[in-house]
């Protein structure tokens with residue numbers, strides 16, 4: 128068998144595995160509702176596109192998928208992810224847009240009063256920063272695991288409802304003084320993002336829901352070409368029990384051995400790149416616990432799935448440092464430790480949005 132036949136066979140096998148996965152998956156309950164929300168969101172955010180500097184749209188995936196063991200699921204295999212990476216990254220993806228609004232004001236004031244204040248410096252600085260942040264402003268589709276971390280809620284305690292609020296007279300509730308700033312910021316920023324049509328939140332739990340939703344999202348994303356980005360931080364099941372092989376009812380605990388056959392989940396990253404949204408800028412994540420194999424694995428994923436970048440992280444240091452692996456670079460990105468509340472997602476999003484800019488200008492140069 129020659130090499131070309133070999134890769135054709137592999138493609139056919141993958142295609143048939145993908146087909147089998149979707150054919151046997153339980154249908155999404157609110158499929159039509161999701162499609163409607165999504166089309167509205169993408170249409171709204173595509174309208175502002177002018178001279179190629181219009182809004183970019185990113186699908187951020189966040190949290191871990193479950194692989195159910197029973198159709199009427201009581202037990203499942205879970206994938207570790209708190210959702211912190213996805214939620215925090217979403218905030219930074221917006222922050223650039225909010226900063227843009229702030230900088231526009233600075234630009235306007237600089238234009239009016241520049242001569243009186245600091246020569247034209249204010250105006251020029253405002254203009255330069257403005258162009259950068261305008262380019263970095265994203266509308267975000269946040270595909271997240273139910274119950275995982277949410278954007279704008281990082282500063283809240285674990286159980287916000289019970290810890291941030293207290294009952295006063297009658298039916299009144301008030302925010303505890305210590306949390307008033309955090310609660311207000313979370314509510315204001317969250318509502319601003321959703322109400323202005325910049326944030327669409329879609330929840331999943333199982334691997335079946337996640338992959339069906341990713342496929343649905345990629346359809347309208349395909350139409351916006353290189354301005355689309357996929358930031359795939361969700362921890363996705365590698366193995367699952369096909370729906371048709373799954374027992375219907377709760378597995379009984381009588382026997383001493385639990386004998387369940389899990390099969391590999393077809394590698395949808397290749398399909399996303401090849402068929403679903405071939406022009407979108409795609410970033411996947413590689414998680415390992417052994418730092419000795421991390422970079423080789425990330426490089427392998429980059430090549431195998433034809434990603435534009437793979438973010439390599441090690442479980443215990445993932446909040447301090449990541450390495451962005453591209454076809455010709457390996458860039459270490461670290462949290463600024465001199466600032467107590469800085470996150471590694473801040474420089475990471477800055478770097479990736481710059482790379483995305485370069486890609487939009489010349490998609491062929493970066494693959």
Ligand code: 9Z3
Nearest residue numbers: 208209210211212360361362363412413414
């Ligand atoms: C990641 O590596 C994420 O950075 C983390 C974030 C899950 C570590 P947290 O949510 O953690 O902030 O607690 N995500 C991708 C993990 C993954 O499943 N990657 C696959 C792989 O490694 C490729 S899609 O094989």
